[in-house]
Amino acid sequence: MSQKKLLASLKSILPSHCVLSTEEELRPYECDGLSAYRQIPKLVLLPETVDQVQQVMRLCYAEKLPVVARGAGTGLSGGALPLADGVILSLAKFNQILDVDYANRIARVEPGVRNLAISEAVGRLGLYYAPDPSSQIACTIGGNVAENSGGVHCLKYGLTVHNIAQIKVVTAEGELITIGGSGLDAPGYDLLALLTGSEGMLGIIVEVTVKLIPKPDFVQVLLAAFDDIEKAATAVGDIIAQGVIPAGLEMMDNPAIRAAEAFVHAGYPVDAAAILLCELDGGSEEELSEQVDTVSNILYQAQASQVRVAEDAQQRATFWQGRKAAFPAVGRISPDYYCMDGTIPRKQLPAVLKRISELSKEYGLAVANVFHAGDGNLHPLILYDANIPGELERTEQFGGQILEACVGAGGSITGEHGVGVEKIDQMCVQFQPLELEYFHAIKDAFDEHGLLNPGKAVPTLHRCAELGAMHVHKGQLPFPELERF
Amino acid sequence: MEKDLSLELQAQVTAASEQDTPLRIIGGDSKAFYGGELIGEALSVAGHRGIVSYEPSELVVTVRSGTPLKDLERVLAAQGQMLPFEPPHYGDGATIGGTIACGFSGPRRPFAGAARDFVLGCKVLTGKGDIVSFGGQVMKNVAGYDVARLMTGALGTLGVLLEISLKVLPMPEQEVTLSMPLSTTEALDVMCARAVKPLPLTAASYDGEVVCLRLSGAPSALKAAQKKIAGEVLDYGEQYWREVREQEYYFFQSTLPLWRLSLAPATLPLPLQGQWFFDWGGAQRWLASDMMPADIRDAVAAEGGHATLFRNKHYYEGIAYADVFHPLSKPVNKIHQKLKTVFDPKNILNRDRFVIF
Numbered sequence A: 001m002s003q004k005k006l007l008a009s010l011k012s013i014l015p016s017h018c019v020l021s022t023e024e025e026l027r028p029y030e031c032d033g034l035s036a037y038r039q040i041p042k043l044v045l046l047p048e049t050v051d052q053v054q055q056v057m058r059l060c061y062a063e064k065l066p067v068v069a070r071g072a073g074t075g076l077s078g079g080a081l082p083l084a085d086g087v088i089l090s091l092a093k094f095n096q097i098l099d100v101d102y103a104n105r106i107a108r109v110e111p112g113v114r115n116l117a118i119s120e121a122v123g124r125l126g127l128y129y130a131p132d133p134s135s136q137i138a139c140t141i142g143g144n145v146a147e148n149s150g151g152v153h154c155l156k157y158g159l160t161v162h163n164i165a166q167i168k169v170v171t172a173e174g175e176l177i178t179i180g181g182s183g184l185d186a187p188g189y190d191l192l193a194l195l196t197g198s199e200g201m202l203g204i205i206v207e208v209t210v211k212l213i214p215k216p217d218f219v220q221v222l223l224a225a226f227d228d229i230e231k232a233a234t235a236v237g238d239i240i241a242q243g244v245i246p247a248g249l250e251m252m253d254n255p256a257i258r259a260a261e262a263f264v265h266a267g268y269p270v271d272a273a274a275i276l277l278c279e280l281d282g283g284s285e286e287e288l289s290e291q292v293d294t295v296s297n298i299l300y301q302a303q304a305s306q307v308r309v310a311e312d313a314q315q316r317a318t319f320w321q322g323r324k325a326a327f328p329a330v331g332r333i334s335p336d337y338y339c340m341d342g343t344i345p346r347k348q349l350p351a352v353l354k355r356i357s358e359l360s361k362e363y364g365l366a367v368a369n370v371f372h373a374g375d376g377n378l379h380p381l382i383l384y385d386a387n388i389p390g391e392l393e394r395t396e397q398f399g400g401q402i403l404e405a406c407v408g409a410g411g412s413i414t415g416e417h418g419v420g421v422e423k424i425d426q427m428c429v430q431f432q433p434l435e436l437e438y439f440h441a442i443k444d445a446f447d448e449h450g451l452l453n454p455g456k457a458v459p460t461l462h463r464c465a466e467l468g469a470m471h472v473h474k475g476q477l478p479f480p481e482l483e484r485f
Numbered sequence B: 001m002e003k004d005l006s007l008e009l010q011a012q013v014t015a016a017s018e019q020d021t022p023l024r025i026i027g028g029d030s031k032a033f034y035g036g037e038l039i040g041e042a043l044s045v046a047g048h049r050g051i052v053s054y055e056p057s058e059l060v061v062t063v064r065s066g067t068p069l070k071d072l073e074r075v076l077a078a079q080g081q082m083l084p085f086e087p088p089h090y091g092d093g094a095t096i097g098g099t100i101a102c103g104f105s106g107p108r109r110p111f112a113g114a115a116r117d118f119v120l121g122c123k124v125l126t127g128k129g130d131i132v133s134f135g136g137q138v139m140k141n142v143a144g145y146d147v148a149r150l151m152t153g154a155l156g157t158l159g160v161l162l163e164i165s166l167k168v169l170p171m172p173e174q175e176v177t178l179s180m181p182l183s184t185t186e187a188l189d190v191m192c193a194r195a196v197k198p199l200p201l202t203a204a205s206y207d208g209e210v211v212c213l214r215l216s217g218a219p220s221a222l223k224a225a226q227k228k229i230a231g232e233v234l235d236y237g238e239q240y241w242r243e244v245r246e247q248e249y250y251f252f253q254s255t256l257p258l259w260r261l262s263l264a265p266a267t268l269p270l271p272l273q274g275q276w277f278f279d280w281g282g283a284q285r286w287l288a289s290d291m292m293p294a295d296i297r298d299a300v301a302a303e304g305g306h307a308t309l310f311r312n313k314h315y316y317e318g319i320a321y322a323d324v325f326h327p328l329s330k331p332v333n334k335i336h337q338k339l340k341t342v343f344d345p346k347n348i349l350n351r352d353r354f355v356i357f
Ligand SMILES: Cc1cc2nc3c(=O)[nH]c(=O)nc-3n(C[C@H](O)[C@H](O)[C@H](O)COP(=O)(O)OP(=O)(O)OC[C@H]3O[C@@H](n4cnc5c(N)ncnc54)[C@H](O)[C@@H]3O)c2cc1C
Pocket: A032, A033, A068, A069, A070, A071, A072, A073, A074, A075, A076, A078, A079, A080, A091, A111, A132, A133, A134, A135, A138, A139, A140, A141, A142, A143, A144, A145, A146, A147, A148, A149, A150, A151, A152, A199, A200, A201, A203, A204, A205, A206, A327, A328, A416, A417, A453
């Protein structure tokens, strides 16, 4: 179909203001939060009803036109990066909270609803939606489901996959299906889990039923300073080992502390090598103060140089403010930064952080660490300048080595940001060819023509072979079936 | 008695796949009552046992599927930890593999999460004879599709579970159960009203006469919670919840078909004849009834839920809609068929045990 005919067909489905086609209109969609990768899409479509989404998908299926779903475009792995020959299907217009069911502790929302908007809407009922990515004022619930996003409170309250009950999905063929149910489970395979974190590769999410949980009555936040980052890392494991599951347990290293302090003046100790922020919650003041005592003792035993307990709600908010603003704060001190997202077993924190700082010296690129320590989810921010020729490439190499170190330590290349285009090569390190084949087969089961976000998240075996980034399994040479170059 | 039988099991599955021989996967054989027909040669996983790694401070255990559930629970308890989803055993020989394959969770489920919520990763032997690993041993991992959770509750129809990594949690310091006699509608109201408040609630049931609420946590937390909610302390709380979990409670002695209804917890009582037991704060309702399957299924579906014919399925021999599992919508069924083909193209694993494709 010619572009002209295609536009005409689309405009018979969508109002014309919902079809963007000029360079000027398309430009804002050229990248997501990983702005190092850019591509102008063929078209951007902004449907307003589920029926329109279905019709668009049917047309794209018939025309074999690739479709990249997009929420708010805050993704950090290039998941929503357009394809030159594909359309962007933006869910931005689906921004309504459809129903809040207090007795059943659920809310039915459209996919373009912002994460924070849900908690704001149900706050007066004493409820909230627990997963709270730092991007929560902007990112959409559809994007959260597609990435299985996490946040500060996921240590205790789980990731997106633990906090949704049902989704409605338009398939590659344009069919509307319901996955999950109104109860706590559904018959058949757990497609809800399979779709969560599937990066827009298996279907277009057009509705999400989220679970809501009661806001705790009593909350406290501790800030502990350390003169040595390894001591801070050890303290993280100590807290968990004592049987305490904090509501949040975050760590920042010195560069991150300084950047955040300069930005929001949270009163952070700028001389500390690292700080831990620990949120505790409970059902009574007494219980909470016991927990605060327990954790303070653990922190001091782990040689914290200082432990501050927030005096009131205001100070709790201030403690968190620096953490929540850490990414933009780092953005102020460096022309560009690259955010990595590896996970490791907690006990490996000291070793992997050490490895990162060695690599930092090797590459001559500074790193700021600010991350979900309790979950073992690292976010090293590599500081670089894209205007210096070759620096982005070196940054990516450095980042790749960090992720490989995470896999080596028994972890994963991504805890919450997804693979997208960014970590596709490291997938070859984490998985064997056979496992990747199963991933491709699962994709085929949903999307036989490979039209949904093609080329993302799962590398071809060929790509892995060419790369030579090999998953060496039990001493066998990987990809024996493929030629070597 | 640690033993890794992966390769032996792989050889058996590969041979069966070559010869189109259906296999019936057996762990402890404690859940043979559950699901569709048992077809095929026995593939015993019980010998494939042992804890592969357990680090209490990581809150992660990796275990071979044939490991008896009670052994695993004993090892965890020695470190003050537990499987947070409180799995039912339904028999002495229950294995962790069978538990995860069935995806069963106990009374703690609505407040702590289901079996699938604590599965971090698994190694499976697919119907093609491939041994593949998905997920991992870390709390967060979004690399690749979440096949580990897909395997949970798939009743072995997508692969033989070989190893499972699970998140574990500290055991609560103390538990107390409060009870109160109430009518059914009052009971549902109370269970839902408690669940929207920040209370250390870990179980809520109603047996037709008495609501039982379990609170777990630090003694100070329980003391504070008890001030907020009414109810008499049940002396035999621990025994009560064990009996409910294991279906040893008197309600479960009925010889009628036992239906498991999964519904939004606040759903009003359904107009179906039979004996009721409400668990999971109203989200899991057991119905002992010989009503026509189609009538039960229609009533549940009208409320957005689903019904499983959990025990005594043979009661309905020859009657329509008496499949164990609730029918799937057509497009969802198609996805199921395709996924089955991905993992077990010759349909040799637990044929006809799960949803009818
Ligand atoms: C400053 C900053 C802080 C961040 N902090 C966190 C954090 O703490 N935790 C965390 O997990 N992430 C974080 N992120 C990453 C990002 O915000 C999340 O991945 C978020 O879920 C993306 O949502 P989005 O609406 O922007 O999705 P997009 O970026 O638009 O899309 C993300 C992916 O989802 C797919 N997608 C989007 N909508 C749909 C849909 N309706 N149906 C199917 N597929 C869809 C897209 O195709 C793409 O693959 C952060 C990002 C930034 C910029």
